[in-house]
Amino acid sequence: MLHNVLQIIFYFLMVMGSMSSSYNVLDYGAISDGYTDNSQAFLEAWNAACNAETRTPQVVVPEDMTFLVMPVIFEGPCIADKIEFMILGTIVAPSSPGFWFGIDTSQWLVFRGIRGLKVDGFGSIDGQGKGWWDQSCKLHPELEGCTKLAPTALKFLGCNDSGVSNIFFRNSPQAHILTRRCNGFRVDKLMIQSPGYAPNTDGIHIQSSHHLSIINSKISTGDDCISIGDYTSNVEIDNIDCGPGHGISIGSLGRSGNFVQVENIYVTNSRFNGTTNGARIKTWQVGRGYLRTVVFQNLKFINVKNPIIIDQNYCDVRGACKELETGVKISRIIYNAMSGTSSTNIAINLNCSRSVPCSGISMQDIQLASATIGKQVIASCTNADGQEFSVVPGPCLQPKIPI
Ligand SMILES: *[C@@H]1O[C@H](CO)[C@@H](O)[C@H](O)[C@H]1NC(C)=O
Ligand SMILES: *[C@@H]1O[C@H](CO)[C@@H](O)[C@H](O)[C@H]1NC(C)=O
Ligand SMILES: *[C@@H]1O[C@H](CO)[C@@H](O)[C@H](O)[C@H]1NC(C)=O
Numbered sequence: 001m002l003h004n005v006l007q008i009i010f011y012f013l014m015v016m017g018s019m020s021s022s023y024n025v026l027d028y029g030a031i032s033d034g035y036t037d038n039s040q041a042f043l044e045a046w047n048a049a050c051n052a053e054t055r056t057p058q059v060v061v062p063e064d065m066t067f068l069v070m071p072v073i074f075e076g077p078c079i080a081d082k083i084e085f086m087i088l089g090t091i092v093a094p095s096s097p098g099f100w101f102g103i104d105t106s107q108w109l110v111f112r113g114i115r116g117l118k119v120d121g122f123g124s125i126d127g128q129g130k131g132w133w134d135q136s137c138k139l140h141p142e143l144e145g146c147t148k149l150a151p152t153a154l155k156f157l158g159c160n161d162s163g164v165s166n167i168f169f170r171n172s173p174q175a176h177i178l179t180r181r182c183n184g185f186r187v188d189k190l191m192i193q194s195p196g197y198a199p200n201t202d203g204i205h206i207q208s209s210h211h212l213s214i215i216n217s218k219i220s221t222g223d224d225c226i227s228i229g230d231y232t233s234n235v236e237i238d239n240i241d242c243g244p245g246h247g248i249s250i251g252s253l254g255r256s257g258n259f260v261q262v263e264n265i266y267v268t269n270s271r272f273n274g275t276t277n278g279a280r281i282k283t284w285q286v287g288r289g290y291l292r293t294v295v296f297q298n299l300k301f302i303n304v305k306n307p308i309i310i311d312q313n314y315c316d317v318r319g320a321c322k323e324l325e326t327g328v329k330i331s332r333i334i335y336n337a338m339s340g341t342s343s344t345n346i347a348i349n350l351n352c353s354r355s356v357p358c359s360g361i362s363m364q365d366i367q368l369a370s371a372t373i374g375k376q377v378i379a380s381c382t383n384a385d386g387q388e389f390s391v392v393p394g395p396c397l398q399p400k401i402p403i
Helices: 002-020 039-050
Strands: 022-024 058-061 066-068 072-075 083-087 090-092 107-112 117-120 124-126 152-157 162-165 168-170 177-180 183-188 191-193 204-207 210-220 226-228 232-242 248-253 259-273 277-284 288-304 306-314 329-342 346-351 358-370 378-382 384-392
Touching: 022 039, 039 058, 039 072, 039 083, 152 162, 204 210, 204 232, 226 232, 232 248, 248 259, 248 288, 259 277, 277 288, 277 329, 288 306, 306 329, 306 358, 346 358, 378 384
Parallel strands: 022 058, 058 083, 066 090, 072 107, 083 117, 090 124, 107 152, 117 162, 124 168, 152 177, 162 183, 168 191, 177 204, 183 210, 191 210, 204 226, 210 232, 226 248, 232 259, 248 277, 259 288, 277 306, 288 329, 306 346, 329 358, 346 378, 358 384
Antiparallel strands: none
């Protein structure tokens, strides 16, 4: 008898415990009517969770509901070691750029200065980017008051040992996800979708971050599926489907003449369909510093313009950059086991600088053909040395000449 009573009390406490650590936005006044601004309710739910002393407090955005949320910053540090943000329903952005009048147009949803954050759930984040694309200077340079900077849907700034998984992202005004100053970050099982014409809509952009993995995701967008910026190291990218999009890009690096430090980047077991690039590296001549130890392995290309490309003379306006004696040193780049088709006649294009050549390139087991039956493809290498084995089309690297 006593035993049963204790058991009931025990279960009661357990249920209480798990209840008290869940913070549903509805309990903070969120209304799922499609036009009420819910940013205050979301912030209050976040603050309650962040200040909770329970083990893993959880903010919940309930399923089968859509919540309009204005630009908002969810701020840490939080008390618990771990905190979850469960998105089961849909979060939508305001549909018109006018809602950003007078505030920072670079962001919509931001998580900042948090450790152990997990954004998860089977819900979606809809950036309603069309209004921004329609006034973008890239698509409409003639438009008076066109905009260059549009909001990134979800930013993680200074979030360590954190990650995002399972969410469906669509139609961001600009990049879908950005990490900056994050140490230890995991992206898993995301679906990211924007139309191929949507300007600057990178899938995932990484900057100044270390120890990341981006895995098991499908990305279709109007810019890079994944792009890796300056001051980034130890990044594992695996099992990604990219297309349409601009490929998986390291760069552009060194744009402002800074000292680039990027190393240990692994891109493996991924597929590119109808993209402009596959495995791409691009650096500005004004840049300095290094990009070293990069592995591209087991990649498949279908109808890709530039399956393998290094552009060390990157310039956003064709012909506007003069030849310089500076450059980001590119070394130890490994291409291994890659196959598929190219939609242009240069399937392999390593275009390196005369003054700071690419060195220690390795290519092995590469089979690239034209996407048009009967056409030939070529490999073009300029100022690039290294070794190659079983590469079609090839050879093109300069053998390493001992000095
Ligand atoms: C994240 O890690 C960096 C480097 O270790 C540290 O400086 C920063 O304070 C950490 N941030 C949080 C929110 O824990
Ligand atoms: C590649 O993309 C095209 C056009 O979207 C599609 O029809 C085709 O099924 C895709 N191929 C693969 C193997 O996914
Ligand atoms: C290499 O880069 C230079 C400078 O941007 C450009 O003029 C040239 O056409 C490129 N070569 C190839 C093969 O793409």
